[in-house]
Amino acid sequence: MAKNKNKARGKVISGKVIKTRGGCGYLTPAEEFGMAGQVYIAGQHMKDAMSGDVATAELLPQPLWAKGPEAFITQVTERAFATVVGTLEITGQSGFLIPISRELKEDIYVPKNRLFGAKNGDKVRVEIKKYPKDGRLAEGAVAEIIARANDPEALVKSVLADNNIIEEFPAEVYKEINSSAWVYDEVNRLDLRNEHIITIDGAHSKDLDDAISLKILENGNYQLGVHIADVSFFVDNNSALDEEALRRGNSIYLINYVVPMLPKILSNNLCSLAENEDKFTLSCIMEIDKEGNVLNSSFSETIIRSSGRLVYDDVSDLIEYNLCNKGLEPHKEMIMEMARLAAVLRRKREGSGSIDFDLDEAEFEIDEKGIPVEVFPSERRTANRLIEEFMLCANKAVAEHFFWMNYPFIYRVHEKPSPEKIVELKSFLRGVGISLPLNEGNLHPTALNKVLDEAEKLGKLSLVNSVMVKAMQKAYYSPQCLGHYGLAFKHYCHFTSPIRRYADLFIHRVIKRSIKEGFSEQEMSSYFNKAALASQVISLTERKALQMERRVEKIMKARFMEQWIGCEAKGTISGVMSFGFFVRLENTVEGLVSVDSLYDDYYILDKNNYRLQGESTGKTYSLGDNVNIVVVGVDAASGEIDFKMA
Structure with missing residues (x-):
């Protein structure tokens, strides 16, 4: 009688594979298999799997397990990589690709007849021709030379390629821009060209999307104007340009390299609020009392003419040390009033529980060869904080106004930390001599602010800051207004950067609709659907951009440390x-x-x-x-x- 083979077989599972540099791996079973943790796969049982692949595997009999579940792969059902980006290292006449992806721990062999002109040190994309098997490396062919070894931007270009970021805009987008006949109708806009309006940005910034103004009213209150580039004037809803902007979701900033959300003719020219040029803007004008309460706000399509393209460091020197260069002199009085208002707004915000994570971020000095010659903590000075306060104030005012109108909208959401994270945070804080209230499920951000104050007194602010940030949820975009825990705002959105964020561009369209004709029932439904779609897309693109930024920064820091x-x-x-x-x-x-x-x-x-x-x-x-x-x-x-x- 034939033996029933199925009785001798172990349980079959499937899941994602992670492969180590040593050749063995781990399979994380899919949820339906009800197995917690990872399953070990010995090197000889990896078959032809690579990191990231989805595979089926058969569990070994339990007596054969060393420390935990072990299995052998029977089949790879889904490949994570058809092509791989990395650095080519040529040994003899053939080469090896060192992947830039942190997920891949194994090199790829490239025979000499498949180098196709690639040289040692080049950043290339390799197409996998044979997957690893029986101890042999995967084998591939050069499909694209991304950057030559001596290209100063080789690292950034390879990270972008590894994340499938296409820098060039589609031809259809340029065709649309070139054929556009924008009608600059100044009559139906509030004319603010005679108002005292300035921009404050980094010394090398080109995409200037926000300008500010300030008056003292007869009743002693402040009138703060936040004037944002009217990008929606140039980018029609559902146009080819709009669809490409949504696909990108946001601009990507990789140290000294920018991949813009919009073509540079728009981001650095037509939309940018250059000094002494008439520009179309969308303005949020707020009346604020001496305690920092926003008493009323209005929104208008405007035309402005910035009278000063100011730089953060210069404005900070004025506020902090009363150092006033010639370019600042005409704006000195208004800047000092702005500093006083920003301080009032900051005190009110922090008094309401808003958390200010003042984390050390890195800045780099890069030479002409793309090599980092210096790394140092970035300085968040008074002028930077001033602009932050004014932008926060405008974003909050916009979100609150349109929440009550029940219009389709995209909110910036930051949910409260999970009880489990708060328990972990309390345990850590106890170890450094700081206590936290017991209510893990409903901890008000005011309590965390007190923790930061205590940490500063103990000289442990940087440490506690970094640990507390890890306890926080990730912020995201949503068509629902769920509040912003970290800022302690019930209503919050992003309105102030439409050149580099799609959420802001969408919100500008909603604001302009409310100023003009409003929405038909059909349009309302269409905008609600688009708000839901866009929220998902831009939350993902933002996360992807952040991962790339961290990746480039980490590699640049390593390059800098080679000399030490x-x-x-x-x-x-x-x-x-x-x-x-x-x-x-x-x-x-x-x-x-x-x-x-x-x-x-x-x-x-x-x-x-x-x-x-x-x-x-x-x-x-x-x-x-x-x-x-x-x-x-x-x-x-x-x-x-x-x-x-x-």
């Missing part, structure tokens, strides 16, 4: 894991001290107290400790930096 191998530096422990701890230097660079480099003891993770503790000596390395390290290794391709204790 063997050097000693001071830092603070910024993260503790079972395999070691991360140390953040004063210049914002972060590296790993592996437990393998701690020879004096065997260190075990004390997760509840965020520390590693020596089994024999009791010596600890805790989150927030100040330490001296030596830079021992840098992998510029992955952005990984290795430290050891000095």
